[in-house]
Amino acid sequence: MTKHLYNAALAGIVAVSLSGVASAGTLFVDMGPSSQNFTLYGQGPYSPGLGTFTIGQGAGSYDAGTNTSTFIMSGPIFSGSPGLGSGTFEFITTYSGMDTPTGGPNAPPAYTDPSNLNYFYYSAFDSSMKMTLDLLGTPTGDHVIPLVAGGNFLGPSFSFSYTGGTCTGSPIGGCGQNNVGITPGTSIYAPVDIYLTFSGVLVPEPSTWALMLLGFAGLGFAGYQKDKHGRAARLAA
Known part of the structure; x- marks a missing residue:
């Protein structure tokens, strides 16, 4: 099955302080497959041929x-910039309300990008939602990276790529992301690789971790194909 990558893009400048890591350029971490499933639950079309979803993140x-x-996806770190290439990760999402089989009452909703059916966009975050990525046992220590707080996207950019794909129900047109989205009551799920990229200014100093958001202009999610090692991404066919 084709792998799908969901990319969150932050337009702005992020200043990062991280001891023991390169002082300029792009800092990246590529986590291995999560031990838990990332799930898209089909909610039906929002326009002809284009689906909507709620999301279960672990x-x-x-x-x-x-x-x-609380939803957790965890696993080993696959690779990364010097100082971050080993250890484990926990991708943690929390929001108010009781957990349900479709991701909880305030689970993030999403919809298919009409320009490419392998793309989706998060359409909203509940005001109670928080997302963090915890990097544990890295050569530079433990790092807690806030991604969403109070329903607002903070950055840096992160993405998910299915390592496979399994469907429940009978999606119209077969087991594919958009086919699930247009078929209420179905789902597609599998472990995912998580890829995190810091683009901006990295300022070395003794503190273990400091993250300051200087500005952003937008938020979106998109789909790509990624090679089996998770080190290169290209536009999906």
Whole structure:
């Protein structure tokens, strides 16, 4: 099955302080396949031939005391810039409300990009949503990277790429991302590789981790193909 990569793009400048890492250029981390599934749940068309989804981002749990659902995808770090190329990761998503089989009541919604059916866009984040990427046991220590806070995208850019794909239900047209989106009650799920890129100014200093957002202009998700090693991306056919 064709792999799909969902890319979040941040237009702006991010200043990062990370000890033991190159002082300029692009900092990247390519995590290996998650131990848990990334799931798109079909919600039906928003226009002819184009689907909508809710998203389950890993294994879910619910805390009744705080009325909060938590979803975690974890696994080994596959490769990365010097100082970040080993260890493990946890991609953590939380939002208010009880966990459900379709990702929870405030799960992020998405819709197919009409210019390419292998693309989707997150259409909204609930105000209670937070996303973090925790890099654990790297040569430069543990790093907690905020991606979304209070429903707002903070950056840096990150992406998901299915390592396979399995469907439930009978999607119209077969087991494919957009086919699931236009068929309510179906889903497509599989582990994913997670790829994180910092583009901007890297300022070395003794602190383990500091992240400052200087500005951004937009947010979007798109689909690409990626080679089996996860080190090169190109536009999907």
